[in-house]
Structures are given as C-alpha cells and as structure tokens.
Amino acid sequence: MAYDLEEQEQIASIKAWWNQHGNLLTWVLIVALASYAAWTGWNTxxxxxxxxxxxxxxxxxxxxxxxxxxxxxxxxxxxxxxxxxxxxxxxxxxxxxxxxxxxxxxxxxxxxxxxxxxxxxADEYKAIAKIRLAGILLDEKAYDEGLKLLSSGIPSQFDADVADRKGDILVAQNKIPDARVAYQSALDKMDQKNPGRQLIQLKLDAIGGATAKLVG
CATH class of the missing domain: 1.25.40 (Serine Threonine Protein Phosphatase 5, Tetratricopeptide repeat)
Incomplete structure (x- = not known):
C-alpha cells in the first residue's frame, strides 16, 4: 500500500524520534514493569x-x-x-x-x-511491653530501672497506665508524696468509665492521698 507524501513525512518523524528516544523509553517501561512486578510480589x-x-x-x-x-x-x-x-x-x-x-x-x-x-x-505493643516489664522490675526491686523504662517512648494514650505503674514503684521506694501525685495523675488521665479507676483510687486512699470521685 502506497503512502502519500504527508504520511511518509509522519513516519519519518516517528522513526527519527524513536531513534533518539526509543532506547530511553524502553528502559523506562522496563523499570516501571519491574517495579510493578516487585510491588505485586511484595504484597503477595x-x-x-x-x-x-x-x-x-x-x-x-x-x-x-x-x-x-x-x-x-x-x-x-x-x-x-x-x-x-x-x-x-x-x-x-x-x-x-x-x-x-x-x-x-x-x-x-x-x-x-x-x-x-x-x-x-508498633509503638502500642512496645508501650504495653514496657509497662509490663516495669511491673516485673518492681517485683525485683529494680526501681530505678523500672522508672527509667517508663520515662520515654510511650504514646500518650498510655499515660494513665504509666502513671499508675510509676505510683506503684514510688510506693515501694517509700516516696509517698510522689506516689500520690502519680496516682492522682493516673486518675485524671483515665477515662471516667474505666473500671481500673477503682483500684487506683484504693491505692491512693491507702497512702492517704486526695480523694477522687468515682463513677458508679
């Protein structure tokens, strides 16, 4: 089939463009396909x-x-x-x-x-591990180590649990005023409907701390 002059010029232009850019385009396509294959493989x-x-x-x-x-x-x-x-x-x-x-x-x-x-x-799992490990360190009387573990790297949603655990350690160290502050902080930061509030309140009362209103 014969091409007219305009079609021949278009074909010539395409060939010239491909000679100049075709190799680069091929590599771009190869990289794109390889990336897609890698992404799909990784998901699988x-x-x-x-x-x-x-x-x-x-x-x-x-x-x-x-x-x-x-x-x-x-x-x-x-x-x-x-x-x-x-x-x-x-x-x-x-x-x-x-x-x-x-x-x-x-x-x-x-x-x-x-x-x-x-x-x-996940920071949440790490926070739970820190709080639980601090409890074991409390049993082992490694008080400073336990407090250090609770001092950083814990998301704010665990503030009440951290304060409660700190209170336990401070009581064991006979640092009663500091323990009162910790327990009160735990109550202040804990949801009003959390059943754990009652235990914290009991611990606070046991060391003569300020009362906190319980939600029945």
Whole structure:
C-alpha cells in the first residue's frame, strides 16, 4: 500500500524520534514493569507471611488455653524468627511473656517483653511491653530501672497506665508524696468509665492521698 507524501513525512518523524528516544523509553517501561512486578510480589509475600503467622498464632493460643508453656514459648520463638516483621510476632511475644510469668519463668518473661521493646514495629505493643516489664522490675526491686523504662517512648494514650505503674514503684521506694501525685495523675488521665479507676483510687486512699470521685 502506497503512502502519500504527508504520511511518509509522519513516519519519518516517528522513526527519527524513536531513534533518539526509543532506547530511553524502553528502559523506562522496563523499570516501571519491574517495579510493578516487585510491588505485586511484595504484597503477595506479605499476605503469605501474615497467613502463615496467623496459623502459628492460633497454635500458640491453643497452647495457652492448655497451659502448655513450653509449647507457647516454641510457637512464639517460631513466629518471631520467621515472621518477626508482622504484628503477630509482637502479639505472640506479649502472650508468651504472660505465659512464662504465670509459669514462674520470670527470666523468659523478661526476654519476651524486651524483644518487643527492641524489635516491635508498633509503638502500642512496645508501650504495653514496657509497662509490663516495669511491673516485673518492681517485683525485683529494680526501681530505678523500672522508672527509667517508663520515662520515654510511650504514646500518650498510655499515660494513665504509666502513671499508675510509676505510683506503684514510688510506693515501694517509700516516696509517698510522689506516689500520690502519680496516682492522682493516673486518675485524671483515665477515662471516667474505666473500671481500673477503682483500684487506683484504693491505692491512693491507702497512702492517704486526695480523694477522687468515682463513677458508679
């Protein structure tokens, strides 16, 4: 099929443009396609990781229900080593810490909580780990270490829990005036409907602190 002069000029222009830019465009397309493939592959990988971690976490929960601490610890270790970047790893470590503590294995409980603090990707899980670890340090009379742990890196939504735990440590140190301030701060920052308020109020009253109105 013959081309008229205008069509031939257009074809010539396209060929010239392609000779100048075609190689670059090809590489741009290759990079774009590779990026899309990588993104798709990563999402698939993440979904697979999450699914497998979820299955292991279910096994861990069954072990908790059976009070099989050894199996709980094995499952938590597996999730942490294989799926350490998932939320399940942090939840598993927190659950395993409680299981170990209930089994009087304080050393393992501390290790699990410290793992969350060091490796957790969510500030909320790290905050829970810090507050629980501070409680263990309180039992061990490591008061300064516990207070230091609670001094930074905890989201504001945990302010009441942090103040409550600080109050416990300060009472153990016989720093009663400071403990009163901490407990009162916990009450001030805690939701009025939170049932935990009653326990904090009892602790405050026990050290002769100012009363706070309870919501029945």
């Amino acid at each position: 990988y993440q979904r697979n990781q999450s699914t497998q971690a979820s299955q292991l976490y279910d096994e861990l929960q069954k072990a908790v229900a059976a009070k099989d601490n050894a199996k709980v610890q094995r499952a938590a270790a597996d999730i942490g080593s294989k799926f350490g970047k998932t939320a399940y790893a942090q939840m598993a470590a927190l659950t395993a810490a409680k299981s170990a503590f209930d089994a009087s294995d304080v050393k393992t409980a501390k290790e699990r909580l410290q793992w969350v603090i060091n490796n957790g990707s």
